[in-house]
Amino acid sequence: MSPERVMLWLLAGVTIASFGTWFVQDSVLDAAIAFSILSCVVALIWGATRYEKTLQLSGMKNGGVLNVLTFVAVTAGLTYWCIYFYDFPLVGSILGSIGTNAYIWWTFGMLEPGTPSV
Numbered sequence: 001m002s003p004e005r006v007m008l009w010l011l012a013g014v015t016i017a018s019f020g021t022w023f024v025q026d027s028v029l030d031a032a033i034a035f036s037i038l039s040c041v042v043a044l045i046w047g048a049t050r051y052e053k054t055l056q057l058s059g060m061k062n063g064g065v066l067n068v069l070t071f072v073a074v075t076a077g078l079t080y081w082c083i084y085f086y087d088f089p090l091v092g093s094i095l096g097s098i099g100t101n102a103y104i105w106w107t108f109g110m111l112e113p114g115t116p117s118v
Helices: 003-025 028-049 051-058 064-086 090-111
Strands: none
Touching: 003 028, 028 051, 064 090
């Protein structure tokens, strides 16, 4: 089976599971959250199994250990800042910090001179 067909089947399963959540929980918000989380899990697994292609398509190459540690430290600092100053909930602060920091890191990586863009 082709990789594209596998991805379609996985996304179809995510959609069916989300509709099942909607009917069982009787909440569209729970279904949307289930769809979002399951889609992210599928994307992470898919990206991890095709690591070279993921790096090529994202434009990020050879980040190194220091880059990863800096990313984790900045994300932890941003999470603490959101919780301490704005009283955000823990999970929302973590997810928001990871998303914000990942977007900034990816943008910086794409703007670096000397690296080919996608």
